[in-house]
Amino acid sequence: MASRVLSECGIRPLPQNFPRPRTGLISNTTDPTKIKFLHSNKKVKDLKFPSISNPSRFPRERNWVLKVSAPLKVPSVDGEERGGRINGDNGIEDETETEFNPGMPPPFKLADIRAAIPKHCWVKDPWRSMSYVVRDVAVVFGLAALEAYFNNWLVWPLYWAAQGTMFWALFVLGHDCGHGSFSNNSKLNSVVGHLLHSSILVPYHGWRISHRTHHQNHGHVENDESWHPLSEKIYKTLDSITRSLRFTIPFPMLAYPFYLWNRSPGKTGSHFDPNSDLFVPSERKDVITSTICWTAMAALLVGLCFVIGPVQMLKLYGVPYWGFVMWLDFVTYLHHHGHEERLPWYRGQEWNYLRGGLTTLDRDYGWINNIHHDIGTHVIHHLFPQIPHYHLVEATEAARPVLGKYYREPKNSGPLPFHLIGDLTRSLKQDNYVSDTGDVVYYQTDPKLTDSSKLK
Template sequence: MSYVVRDVAVVFGLAATAAYVNNWFFWPLYWAAQGTMFWALFVLGHDCGHGSFSNNLKLNSVVGHLLHSSILVPYHGWRISHRTHHQNHGHVENDESWHPLSEKIYSKLDAITRTLRFTVPFPMLAYPVYLWSRSPGKTGSHFDPNGDLFVPSEKKDVITSTLCWTAMAALLAGLLFAIGPVQMLKLYGVPYWGFVMWLDLVTYLHHHGHDEKLPWYRGKEWSYLRGGLTTLDRDYGWINNIHHDIGTHVIHHLFPQIPHYHLIEATEAAKPVLGKYYREPKKSGPLPFHLIGNLITSLKQDHYVSDTGDVVYYETDPKLSGSSTSE
C-alpha cells in the first residue's frame, strides 16, 4: 500500500504543479513524467491481478479497480486475459500478449494492418484497440462478458469492471466540460497515451529479442517452464524503480505470485539455477534509449512464424524489411 500512496501522491502532485505553472516549457516534462507514473499505477494494479499485492482477494480487487479504472483499463477483463497469457506464455496459438502471427493469418492481413502492426510508432499505440478487439486471429473484447475471453462464471466480474471503466469515462467527460478540452488534453490525454506507449513497449520487449532468435512452441514441445524461459529481462536504467522493477520479467513469469519488491532478489537467487537459460539484459544508461533500437530492429525482422512445426522462430517478410530474402 505504501507504493500506492507514493505513486498516487506523485500523480496528483505532478498534475497540480503542471496546472499551476502552466507554461509550454514545463508541459513536455509533465507529459513524460505523468505518462510514466500512469504506467507505474498499471504495474501496481498488475500485482493486484496476480494476487501478489495482497493475500486478501477483496483488497486486490478494490485497489486493482481503483488503479486500473483511473487509466481506463477494465480490471477484471484485463486480469483474466493476462492470466491466459501467463498460463500459455510462449505458445504460438494460445498466448495472449504480442504472440506471433502464423504465416496463414499474416498472409490475410491487408497492407494497412501490416503497416500499422510493424511500423513505429503505431504498434506502441495498440493497447486500447487490443482491449476492444484483441489481436489478429482472435475474437472477443475485454468489455464483453459474453465474449470468447470469458467463461460464464466470470460474467459478473467483467460487468463490474466495465461499469467502473464507464464511471471513469463519465468522470473524464465531466472534467472535459468543467476545465475545457485543451486543459484536459494537457493534464490527462497526453499522459494517457504516454502510458499506452510504455505498456506496449515493455510488453513487446519482454517477449521479443533481436540479438538472438527466441523459440515459440506448439503441441508437446510446449511446457510452462519452457514458455516462461522465452521471456526476456530488460534494464530501464533509473526508471526501474519508478515502474516497480517490471524489467525482471523472467522470474515474474515463472513465479507470478512474487511481489514486485522481491523480484530483483528472486532473480539473483534464480540465476545460478537457470544457468545458460537465463539471458542477462544489456545494462542501460540513465535512460533506456537502446531499447528503442531493439524495438525497431525486431519490428523489421519478426513478422510471422511457420504454420507447421512444434518449435518455430520468427521469420521476416522481405517486403517489410527491405531485404530480398526472408531470414
C-alpha cells in the same frame, strides 16, 4: 483494420549454427548416453549431453556456464519426467560437441528454480504494497497540480513524459493486484486494482483474466494472449498497408486500447463484454463490475472537460494517457521480443509452462526500474507471478545459477533506457510471422516488407 495494424507479431527460422529443433525422438541406440533426434524425418543426429549429478546445488556465480548438476531425466511437456538418462559416459562435459540451443528442453525443473529462491521472497506485505500506491498516487496528483498552476508550454512536454510514466507505474501496481502478489487478501486486491486500473481506463477484471491466460500459455503460438506471433497464414491475409503500419513505429506502440476492445488478428472478443469467449460464465459478474467502473471513470473525464475545458483535460490527462499506452506496449513487447538470438515459440507437445516461461526476457530501464516497480525483471515474474515486485530482483539473483544459459543477461542501461529503442525497431523489422507448421518455431522475416540491408 486498426486491430490488425496494432496487434501482435510473428517468427524467424532457427539460425544455422544451431541444431534444428527436434520433431521426433528415438532412443534405440545401445548407448544410453546418446539420444537420437529425428530431423524432418530424413536425417538423424546424435547429441551427447553433459554429466549431471545433483540438481539442487548450483554455484552462485554471475557468469554461469552449463557445468553444473541437472536432473537425470528431461522434464516432459506435462511436468512429469520422461525416461532416458542424459549423463555423459565419463561424467565430463564436452562443450565442443553441441552448442546451446534455446529450443531444447532445459536440464532442470520448475521445482529446482523454486527451491533456489529464498523463502522470504514469497512473503506478501500489504502495508509495503500500499506504501507504493500512496507514493505513486501522491506523485500523480502532485505533478498535475504543479503543471496546472504553472501552465507553461515549456514545461508541458516534461509533464507529459513524467505523468505518462507514472500512469504506467499505477498500471503495474494494479497488475500486481491482478496476480495476487499485492497481498493475500483478495478483496483488498480487487478494490485497489479497480481504483488503479479504472483511473487509467483499464477494465480491471477483464484485463486480469486475459492476462492470466497469457501467463498460463506464455510462449505458445496459438494460445498465448499477449503479443503472440502471427501465423504465416494470417499474415498473408493482411493487406500491404496493414502489414507496413503494424510493423512501423509508432503504430504498434498504440495498440493497447484497440486490443482491449477487439483483441488481435485471429482472435475474437472484447475485454468489456461479459459474454466474450475470454471469460467463463462464472466470471461474467466480475467483468460487468469492471466495465461499470471503467464507464464511471470515462464519465468523470467527460464531466471534467465541461468544468476545466477539453483542451486543459487533453493536456492534463489525454496526452499522459497515450504516454502510458506507449510505455505499456513498449515494455510488454520487449519482454518477449528483440533479443539478438532468436527465441523459440512452441506448439503441441513441445510446449510446457517452464519452456514457455524461459522465452521471456529481463530488461534494464535505468532510473525507470524503481519507478515502474522492477517489471523489467520479468523471467522470474513469468514463472512465479505470485512473488511481489519488491522481491523480484533478489529472487532473480538466486535463480540465475539454476537457469544458466536459459537466462539472458539484460544490457545495462544508462539513466534512461534509450538503448532499447534499437532493439524495438530491429525486432519489428525482423519478427514478422511464424510458420504454420512445426512445434518449435522461430520468427521469420518478410523480405518484401523490409530491405534486408537495413537489418544488419
